Amino acid sequence: MKLSNDELNILAILEENHRISTETIAMQLNMTEENVHRTIKKLEEDKIIVSYPTLIDWNQIEGKETVVAMIDVKVTPQHGVGFDEIAERIYRYPEVNSVYLMSGTYDLSVTLEGKTLQEVSKFVSNKLSTIDNVISTTTHFILKKYKHDGVVIEGNDDDDKRMVVTP
């Protein structure tokens, strides 16, 4: 799909901060608010904008800490439907955050979130590895998140180190 400049510019703004008002977007792009509103609606309908998630650092909140694992899954593709059907069986579980089909030594990359190590392990052994056509799983627990979806979790690059007035 080919998008107009206005559409591309709106996406660039929303990707950085989707809570910005349509008025501010309109002023930045010399568009009317009405037009911005309509354009965003169209991008949503076309599924160009898929959703507006919020990145939350749950691990800072007492009692809300989570354990995240990335699991390499090898499967035998099923006749006729290939990997898609197995992927679907996996991604339907709410504790599964993401499922990707990969090139290389394994087939599906699954990100899994749980409250404890045991919870994640149990899911892998009881649910994931028992699915037909899953040959093997390798579980990697994430020890620390440095950067997620383009956002640095900790770090001081954002501090303004400039002097208040310069020529």
Add this chain to the structure above:
Amino acid sequence: MSMDYEQYLSKTAIDLKPSGIRRFFDLAASMEGVVSLGVGEPDFITPWNIRDEAINALQDGYTSYTANAGLIELRQEISNYVQRRFDVHYDPENQIIVTVGASQSLDLAFRAIVNPGDEVLIVEPAFVSYASLVLLAGGVPVPISTYSDNGFKVTPEQIEAAITDKTKAVLICTPNNPTGTCLNKEELTQIANVIQKHDLICLTDEIYAELTYDDDGFTSMASIPGMYERTILINGFSKGFAMTGWRLGFVAAPKEMVDLMVKIYQYTTMCAPHMLQRAAIEALQNSTDQVEHMRESYWRRRNYIVQALNNIGLSCHIPGGAFYVFPSIKQTGLSSEEFASELLQQEKVAVVPGNAFGESGEGYIRCSYATSIEQLQEAMKRMGRFIDSLK
């Protein structure tokens, strides 16, 4: 024994006008919670690939001097860049010098061309250092005032009227600091005709060349027919590549001028820092996308602030480049300095009074939009409240 220092010090230096920005900085820096539209530099940190190369260069031990004019690899990249972006060719061997910021390029250029009493025409409002640099080189700065009614564009007639038999050079800055005004090809050609007719030199400060927002793009004075041989082109990494603190600029000019500038440079500075020059090669080779990303971001913020200022009653032309807007505050009845200092005290918003950039800047303020959209929104809210309080 107390010394009377004045008799020991340089009269030329003493007589230089103190920067109008300095005083303002001291005031703003002493306050908490200031939203600053006073910063004349990008709000982006230098792209990581460039910073990473500087780290590598240090690790690899690039800590020695380089050739006076800079690393030949970097001069080659500058040559390629200027060819690619501005369509002019400079020989990396003998037409380009890597300097410690574009400010030093300006200093070298004035020292290389000015004889005592030579006049240099400076289009104002202008960057604060031009006039002082001309004086330090022994010349006489001659301001040409421009006004908002034609978007702060200098006309060929104005230049012609300012020329005397002592005029040596004309300094053009496009896009301009503080007005953001860009001169297009046609306007440059008209100015070039006057410069050629009177056999003058043109210094063109193009430090904001990467930050232009109009559809017809940026035209370098050096690319105008007949100007190459009489133009000193000044540019650098500070603005477009977000590398202000690195102090890396360059100057490109006819060989005879560059020879002389290199001679001055070798006695005054020797060379730009070696490890930073290596990182600058990376900047020119691999940062096109990031430069474009920053440009688009400034463009959006320009559109926002121009509308927001007009909405709160400060009329403002749409600048074609840089990251400044230069709205009029005349209807408030305050002088630029009164406006700026009362705004700072009442609402803690820092702007730069227009008269810091020359007499014709009186009645205006410079607002830099190189700050986040959230900060701009906050600044506009506070400025709107300030304007209302004056009514």
